[in-house]
Amino acid sequence: MKKEILSLLTLAIIGTFSTAQADYIAKFPLEMANGGALENGSIKIVDPSSGSGTGENEGGSTEPETPVIPEDPKPEEPKERSLVFSGNFNTFTGETNLWTDGKKDAFSTSTYDVVIKGALKQDSIYYVTNNNKECAYIADVCETVSGQNRCGPYTSVNLSGTNTILSLLGPQDKSCVTVNAIWGQKVVNNLKVYDGPVPE
Incomplete structure (x- = not known):
């Protein structure tokens, strides 16, 4: 009916x-x-002003979503650096370079190179000082095996095995290392090598 x-x-x-x-x-x-061709239930009558009806996508007003404001990221804490070497260099008779006790480590007063016994990280940057200034140095790991010197001009009978030559990085001044003269002998006191710059 x-x-x-x-x-x-x-x-x-x-x-x-x-x-x-x-x-x-x-x-x-x-x-x-x-008697039509549309699927049953496909026609929905909706009141746009009230949003009433049975359709899934009904008209009417909806509550706007409150935007989520991201929190400010926490600033990264400055990386702490480590002291990788500390020593005093003195003059030894017949040597053009300064040495630590036992001629274990060397310092060149002409190039300001620092030679440290053992291997640091190849081509890494280190920071050298014995005063209130610092200079960037680059590391070059070398070896002296069976009398074959592979560590440049640093020729000492005690300079054997693996060593690291730290050389000034770029055209920098040498004010980061103070060379003193005591009784006509050159010395470098309290020279320190760090694996990073001074934290800001």
């Missing part, structure tokens, strides 16, 4: 439009239950 009433209503509407406007035909989509 309901189907028949809807069909008659549809025919009446079409007939009205056809009579009033002969040049135009108004066609309304119908669901299959009412």
Whole structure:
């Protein structure tokens, strides 16, 4: 009965439009239950002002989402540096370089190179000082094996095995190392080598 009433209503509407406007035909989509081709339940009648209805994507107002403001990232803590070497260099008879006790480590008063027993990180940057200034040095690991010197001009019978030559990085002044003269002998006291710059 309901189907028949809807069909008659549809025919009446079409007939009205056809009579009033002969040049135009108004066609309304119908669901299959009412003799149309659309799937049942596909036509939803929605009140835009209230958002009422049964459709999933209904009209009407919705609450705007509150934007989430990200917190400011915490500043990174300055990396602590480590002291990798500390020593005093003195003059030894017949040597052009200064040495620590036992001629274990060397310092050149002409180039300001520092030679440290053992291996540091190849091509890494280190910071050298014995006053209130610091200079950047680059590391070059070398070896002296079976009398074959591979450590440049630093030739001492005690300079054997693996050593690291630290050389000034770039055209820097030599004010980071103070060479003193005591009784006509050159000395370098309290020379320190760090694996990083002074933390800011």
